[in-house]
Amino acid sequence: MHDIRIPVGPQHPALKEPESFRLALSGEKIMEASVRLGYNHRGIEKACEERTYIQDLYLIERICGICSHAHSTCFLQAVEELAGLEIPRRAAYIRSVIAELERVHSHLLWLGVAGHEVGFDTLLMYSWKDREIVLDLLAQMTGNRVNYGINTIGGVRRDISAALAREVIKGVDALEKRTRYYIEVAKEEPTLINRLSGVGVLSRQDVLSLGAVGPTARASGVGRDVRKDDPYAAYGELDFEVITDKHNDVYGRTLVRLKELLESYKIIRQALDNMPEGQLAVKAPRNIPAGEALSRYEAPRGEDVHYVKSNGTDKPDRVKVRAPTLANIQTVALMLEDRYLADMPIVVAAIDPCFSCTDRMISLKQKRQRRRVMRWEELRVYGIEWYRSRGVDFSRLNNSLKL
Amino acid sequence: MLTALFSILVFPGVVFLVAFGFIAEFYDRKLYARMQNRVGPPWFQPWADFIKLAGKESIIPEEANPGVFKFMPVLAFASVASAFLYIPLWREQALLSFNGDIIVVVYFLTIPTLAFFLGGWYSRSIYSTLGAMRSLTQLFAYEIPLLASILAAALLANTWSLGEITVFYSRHPWLWVINLPGFAIAIITLLGKLQKVPFDIPEAETEIVAGTLTEYGGKLLGLFRLMMDVEMVVCAALLSAVFLPFGLSLAAPLGFVLFLFKIFAIISVLSLLRTVFARMRLDQMINFCWKLLAPCALVQVLIDLIVKGVIAR
Numbered sequence: 001m002h003d004i005r006i007p008v009g010p011q012h013p014a015l016k017e018p019e020s021f022r023l024a025l026s027g028e029k030i031m032e033a034s035v036r037l038g039y040n041h042r043g044i045e046k047a048c049e050e051r052t053y054i055q056d057l058y059l060i061e062r063i064c065g066i067c068s069h070a071h072s073t074c075f076l077q078a079v080e081e082l083a084g085l086e087i088p089r090r091a092a093y094i095r096s097v098i099a100e101l102e103r104v105h106s107h108l109l110w111l112g113v114a115g116h117e118v119g120f121d122t123l124l125m126y127s128w129k130d131r132e133i134v135l136d137l138l139a140q141m142t143g144n145r146v147n148y149g150i151n152t153i154g155g156v157r158r159d160i161s162a163a164l165a166r167e168v169i170k171g172v173d174a175l176e177k178r179t180r181y182y183i184e185v186a187k188e189e190p191t192l193i194n195r196l197s198g199v200g201v202l203s204r205q206d207v208l209s210l211g212a213v214g215p216t217a218r219a220s221g222v223g224r225d226v227r228k229d230d231p232y233a234a235y236g237e238l239d240f241e242v243i244t245d246k247h248n249d250v251y252g253r254t255l256v257r258l259k260e261l262l263e264s265y266k267i268i269r270q271a272l273d274n275m276p277e278g279q280l281a282v283k284a285p286r287n288i289p290a291g292e293a294l295s296r297y298e299a300p301r302g303e304d305v306h307y308v309k310s311n312g313t314d315k316p317d318r319v320k321v322r323a324p325t326l327a328n329i330q331t332v333a334l335m336l337e338d339r340y341l342a343d344m345p346i347v348v349a350a351i352d353p354c355f356s357c358t359d360r361m362i363s364l365k366q367k368r369q370r371r372r373v374m375r376w377e378e379l380r381v382y383g384i385e386w387y388r389s390r391g392v393d394f395s396r397l398n399n400s401l402k403l
Numbered sequence: 404m405l406t407a408l409f410s411i412l413v414f415p416g417v418v419f420l421v422a423f424g425f426i427a428e429f430y431d432r433k434l435y436a437r438m439q440n441r442v443g444p445p446w447f448q449p450w451a452d453f454i455k456l457a458g459k460e461s462i463i464p465e466e467a468n469p470g471v472f473k474f475m476p477v478l479a480f481a482s483v484a485s486a487f488l489y490i491p492l493w494r495e496q497a498l499l500s501f502n503g504d505i506i507v508v509v510y511f512l513t514i515p516t517l518a519f520f521l522g523g524w525y526s527r528s529i530y531s532t533l534g535a536m537r538s539l540t541q542l543f544a545y546e547i548p549l550l551a552s553i554l555a556a557a558l559l560a561n562t563w564s565l566g567e568i569t570v571f572y573s574r575h576p577w578l579w580v581i582n583l584p585g586f587a588i589a590i591i592t593l594l595g596k597l598q599k600v601p602f603d604i605p606e607a608e609t610e611i612v613a614g615t616l617t618e619y620g621g622k623l624l625g626l627f628r629l630m631m632d633v634e635m636v637v638c639a640a641l642l643s644a645v646f647l648p649f650g651l652s653l654a655a656p657l658g659f660v661l662f663l664f665k666i667f668a669i670i671s672v673l674s675l676l677r678t679v680f681a682r683m684r685l686d687q688m689i690n691f692c693w694k695l696l697a698p699c700a701l702v703q704v705l706i707d708l709i710v711k712g713v714i715a716r
Binding site for chain 2 (some may be wrong): 006012014028115118122191345
């Protein structure tokens, strides 16, 4: 018997995207938590099958607004493997630089969100102001603050000039100073530490059995990082460390992300200093030979997996995306149990969820059930009838709108 | 009769209080924004917010008790405005005064919390109910240290009247310095009373949307927000009367400026505190108030009793 059942989502101020968490509360304590996906399914995987590879590239980039480069690079790696393309080394380095700048902006964004979730809005304002530095750098390098569009099949579309590289280094220096300040804040601010430590505990064993990825796993002492385990782009030639932490809680995840920022700055400096000369892209064929490929990429939130199956034409046969949040979302229900309601927003935020990237739909078909295909017009009529049977009449609205 | 009505309704009564409340809200928001590297609102933003809310429809939930739902903001505002009449502002005497008015003022300032509880409870929304429970739980945490620290100052003055407290401290200049620890405790607990970070637990937006205020909208929400602005001014005035009772015999314009300075100084400290802290959890707050603040307030009472004995001799 639980006293109160409280819905958090699909619409709730703690969540930036629609997602449903149902909590059974006893007083302020969460007794049971269940997570439901499926409010934001956009059918991108299916849409990819009807478009050419180069069109898919831009569609895939829009899976996520934050880690757009992660998805597009991951997809391209699979396509390039199928086409047997070897990208120029300079392109690999540019991809790595953009990837790390993206990680920086994603982690700074997360820091602000985490601050907001525990009612520390000052941290939100500070870290998002600093995030402007990296967004401006990205805009200078690629023309866009998000959805950079720098990738193309076989390489990249824009070069990084020496002058631009100096600008980037200058921005990175400023950010490094700020990051060290945040690490100091995280280690000294007592209310922040009280709110973060001991919350959302996930043991090493839980990480291994639930298959968590990214900073969530690394904060529990599991050093999973695709950049080291299966190097792609230029990571094989760059020197950096995989940050792990033994706190196992939200505090540990905060420290891991902050320290990863420092590693990212290190990578950016190295890559810009040692950038090899050469062309930006190799010519890619229009039709990709038949085959299938799986590609992995360490997105800011964890391991991103793309699967592409080609059939010899200019359109893929099947594209499958597993965003890192899908691997991490299983841990949330476990972390929420026996915690206070006040911890719920930060526990959810601590995996750095990206719900629309991870959203998927499953339909269960019964054996003798007939499959129904509805046209757009039928679907509209069905919707109007569905609402009318529940006492909401849209027909008047419909007449006036003349859809 | 007319002068009495004027002082109750216009100056330094309700009209002055409302204007002061809006100015204080602007000051608080601007300061908070500047400390967060933001631009902050223009000076008329609180007025504009209020006018906008006043022009909107008030929607009352179907399951809510309409009487209680509508009455609570009015009750809260009325009680806070009444409390203001008993507080000495820039003179040694308050508008109204009798022996025992400290208790009345503290009681009046507790009514908004009860209004939050009842308003939230009778909204029947799940978030409002949780917010209502939280505001009542929080009340039990901060009320004792706040009351104890105010009573400590009153004990030293040997009176139950705010007017006589200020008279006593004017006669014994610099004695108010003894109460400074109590002042610090009162400021911290005031954050709980005004539901500001780190004690904005009853309206923690990322957890329970807006707590009690979730179902409120339009004029009723406007009145609640006005009440919160006014409550901030009244509480600051109470603290300045009890803990900063100096310069009260100055001439009218100078004394008034000094009074404004004290109020804005207290509001600045409140803004600073809500800038630098994260929101506490309810259990952390109760532990903090009972295990740290309440004993400190009792120590303050003890200090005042000892000083009183020394003076009497």
